[in-house]
Amino acid sequence: MKLFELIDRLGLLLRSSDRRSAARHGLQPIHLQALRFLAQANRYSDTPVAVTEYLGLTKGTASQTLLLLRKKGLLSASPDADDGRKTHLQLTAAGRRVHKDTSPPAPLLAAAKGLGSTAELERDLEGLLRELQRDNDGRSFGICHTCRHFQTQGAGYQCGLTGEPLRRVEIDLLCREHEEPVSGS
Amino acid sequence: MKLFELIDRLGLLLRSSDRRSAARHGLQPIHLQALRFLAQANRYSDTPVAVTEYLGLTKGTASQTLLLLRKKGLLSASPDADDGRKTHLQLTAAGRRVHKDTSPPAPLLAAAKGLGSTAELERDLEGLLRELQRDNDGRSFGICHTCRHFQTQGAGYQCGLTGEPLRRVEIDLLCREHEEPVSGS
DNA sequence: TTCTATCGTATCGACTCGATACTATCATTC
């Protein structure tokens, strides 16, 4: 199972690279992961539960991590207008600075340069990812406009699941409710 | 930088999968990583320093992790015959059982099945890996017989760096001193 | 209204992790 060893080792290297860049900001690797996700999450996915699912933690652990990020001033929180249980999280200016400084890690960027085209590599990894997350928790966290529920509405867009209209900038973000289109469309 | 996001997410899923299977044995993900490495490490690499470098930790942290694995009876340690500073680590029968049960993680195995040939994927990942570890700490931890110092000696093998003869089973193991062959050979 | 599911926080104990300090052994140099 050579493929596993390669991915495993790659993950190890990226993690230790993350550890170093996180340390520059007084953070842990998991904090960078959380910031990366929230920087790309749409309005249905910028909440503690979504972070919990994405990072594969329990909600208690995720809550602690997010609390620390808020305390450090990298995240701000605002209550949902309609649902009193929900909290929406946004990167502050400081949070965006940290995110920009650490994503993607410079070493990987350099490494990819020496590889030429990455198109088929990306296709293969995508396939692997889809299979894995089917097993994991069922959530794919895909990009909004590639979703089964994504609809065009005249000149605009809307989500078929919630019925809400979507702004242009939202359709490229990650969504917790994302589902692969039914095959054969 | 789509490639980064894919690898990042893949690493996250594997890690959380590791976390679950580690928990079944009362362990943390890092313990599985250590066992995986030691199960493949040759006689120059089955020591705490090698684990330290491979996992990208500090030696203090690695020492603690290994101590716990010894306390749990998954690793045994024996002093080096020639160098009083060195300690060699071996998986015990219990350690091998845990390793077999958790490597590779079942979900990945299943995911790879639906992918067909993984040859070019592996080639690409290997290239990426080589670049990354050049940046990281310089050590590639490659397989003995692919090393610049690997030599055949009559019917046997030997390491050109230490001058020691190598047994057949050793030449497929990972080595801390591994160096890519000089190009053009 | 009651029941249940969901969202989020608080607390506890085991463990990771880096930093620092320390011991012991080997290698080099004088």
Add this chain to the structure above:
DNA sequence: GAATGATAGTATCGAGTCGATACGATAGAA
């Protein structure tokens, strides 16, 4: 041989992750 420096490993400390458990608050359904 003795001093010096490099290498291998351990011990301890504080901050933080992490799962488990418990809890409170809101929402939705029966």
